[in-house]
Amino acid sequence: MDCRTKIHGYKGLHLPIKVKAILFLLVISCSVNAQESHLAYPFRVGEVVKYKAYYNWQFVWLNAGTAEFYVADTVFNGIPAYHFKSLGSSLSSYDWFFKVRERFESIARMSDLAPFWFIRDSYEGGYRVFNRYRFSYADSTLVIDSYTSDRPYRQNKLNLNKRIYDVLTAIYWCRSFDFSKLKKGDRVPLNMAIDAGVYDLFIRYQGTEKIEHRNGQILDTYKFSVMLVEGTIFKGGEDMLVWVSHDDKKVPVLVEAKILIGSVKAYLHEYKVN
Numbered sequence: 001m002d003c004r005t006k007i008h009g010y011k012g013l014h015l016p017i018k019v020k021a022i023l024f025l026l027v028i029s030c031s032v033n034a035q036e037s038h039l040a041y042p043f044r045v046g047e048v049v050k051y052k053a054y055y056n057w058q059f060v061w062l063n064a065g066t067a068e069f070y071v072a073d074t075v076f077n078g079i080p081a082y083h084f085k086s087l088g089s090s091l092s093s094y095d096w097f098f099k100v101r102e103r104f105e106s107i108a109r110m111s112d113l114a115p116f117w118f119i120r121d122s123y124e125g126g127y128r129v130f131n132r133y134r135f136s137y138a139d140s141t142l143v144i145d146s147y148t149s150d151r152p153y154r155q156n157k158l159n160l161n162k163r164i165y166d167v168l169t170a171i172y173w174c175r176s177f178d179f180s181k182l183k184k185g186d187r188v189p190l191n192m193a194i195d196a197g198v199y200d201l202f203i204r205y206q207g208t209e210k211i212e213h214r215n216g217q218i219l220d221t222y223k224f225s226v227m228l229v230e231g232t233i234f235k236g237g238e239d240m241l242v243w244v245s246h247d248d249k250k251v252p253v254l255v256e257a258k259i260l261i262g263s264v265k266a267y268l269h270e271y272k273v274n
Contacts, residue, residue, distance in 0.1 A: 042175050042250040045082070046274040047071040049251060051266040053088075054214075065090040065100060067266060071172075073110075076117070080110045084168040098125040106168035113173045118166035118193070133166055133193055146196045156196055164191045164198055174203070175250045179222040190227075201227040211243055211254060214267045219253055220246040 048070055055064040065088065072083040088102035100123065107117045118133040132145040140160045147153040165173060170192055182188075184207040192201055206223040213219055221243035240257040244250050253268040 040176060041172075042248055043071050043172060044273055045071055045073045048270070048272050048274060049268070050270040051252075051255075052214075052269045053264055053266045055094075056263045056265075061265065062094075063091065064094050064264070066269075067102075069171075074107060076107050076109075079116075081107050081116060082110055082113070082172070083107050084172060086168060100124050104168050106166050108169045108172075113165075113169050113176075114163065115166050115169045118168065120167075129195065131193075131195060135160060135164070142193065142198070144193065144196055148195070151196075154196065158198060162191055164193050166193050171252075175244070175252075177250075179205070179244070179250075182222075203227070206241070208246075209243065213253065219243075221253060222246065 048068065050069075051067040052063060053065040053067060054061045056062075067088040068086065070085040072085070074081050074083040084104075084106045086102070086104040088100060090098060090100040102124075103119075103121045105119050106115055108115045114137065115133070115135050117135070118131070120129060120131040122129040126149070128147075128149045130145075130147050134143045136143070137160065142158045142160045142164060144156040144158065145153070146156075170190060174190075182205040184205060186205045187202050188205075190201045190203060192199055204225045204227075206225055209221055209223045211219055211221055223241065223243050226240040226242060240255065242252055243254040245253050249271075251268060251271055252266075255266040257264055
């Protein structure tokens with residue numbers, strides 16, 4: 001029997017009664033390069049996806065913040081491109097405890113989601129992070145400008161001898177995968193630029209699972225774990241779990257991650273295409 005989710009604004013999500021999820025990553029059980037030539041984007045220009053974030057405090061889940069993702073189009077050096085944008089914020093009532101203001105933007109080639117440009121401007125509990133990436137495929141270089149609260153500005157110039165994603169392009173790239181062709185336990189490599197360096201990370205497929213959304217809906221999803229880099233919030237390791245919708249939109253419906261103190265969850269709150 002089929003059902004339709006009643007998540008606000010998400011009229012197009014068709015779910016049989018199983019489970020799927022995403023907000024970060026997943027791919028097919030073959031190599032990354034082989035998959036790129038078969039991208040079929042489940043997102044569209046004008047897409048808006050919003051989440052409510054919850055923080056676990058002594059066995060109680062508190063509504064702590066919001067996250068929003070936007071898809072637009074642009075032209076970069078004469079090449080058709082996507083302009084991805086994400087904004088994250090703690091609720092004003094919790095700013096005294098841990099104030100968060102995040103802005104991520106990325107411009108990526110439409111044909112294969114290869115990133116051209118990325119910026120991150122973050123404030124996390126008094127800690128500031130700024131990253132700007134410039135990807136040049138003509139001379140195979142990645143230039144990273146960055147600084148943090150405990151590290152002054154510096155510029156790194158790295159070889160771009162393999163496909164490297166920023167956090168936003170990785171999210172949208174992974175939404176394009178055919179999850180049905182993965183086997184439980186499959187591990188897929190993912191090269192990502194994070195802060196001032198490049199890391200060889202991976203995602204691990206955990207199979208299908210039926211989950212209950214915070215609003216009581218039962219959803220069919222695909223589930224996978226994400227290898228994280230240790231930092232100011234995350235512990236590192238496979239401590240992020242993602243569930244994506246089992247339909248042609250492949251929207252992350254739930255993300256859960258352990259952090260240095262406690263854990264957080266993000267539930268899909270609204271989906272729409274303007």
